[in-house]
Amino acid sequence: MSQDAKDLASQVGRTMFAVDTASKDTMGMELISCEPGRAVIRMEVKPLHLNGHQICHGGFIFTLADSTFAFACNSYNKAAVAAGCSIEFLKPGQLGDVLTCEGVEQTLSGRHGIYDMKVSNQRGEVIALFRGKSAQIQGTVIPA
Secondary structure, three states: OOHHHHHHHHHHHHHHHHOOHHHHHHOOOEEEEEEOOEEEEEEEOOHHHEOOOOOEOHHHHHHHHHHHHHHHHOOOOOOEEEEEEEEEEOOOOOOOOEEEEEEEEEEEEOOEEEEEEEEEOOOOOEEEEEEEEEEEOOOOOOOO
């Protein structure tokens, strides 16, 4: 992987995150890294994320994984969207937990890619596993 590809992915990540109101402002996520085919995002579970069982609502865990997926599959500066995805919830997220999602490209063939996300808490316990299929569309994140 060339330094140019790493620099481009990092720039794509910063550009997307700067205008990602859902991830940054609504959810309180932090972009840790964006590399070619990879991304890491984290968020702290706050009271506004809790459901009626007083655990992190699955939709918020899904959103963390989905956002990480978006950064990983757009990292080549070719606009990409989700074509499908699934999630498996393994453990609850608790108030105060810091959830980190690591996303990794498994394959990229033509316009479609498959990406796996792993959401873990600050103790390294896996909270959820998410798999997404991306589809490249017209356009770029930053001017090519």
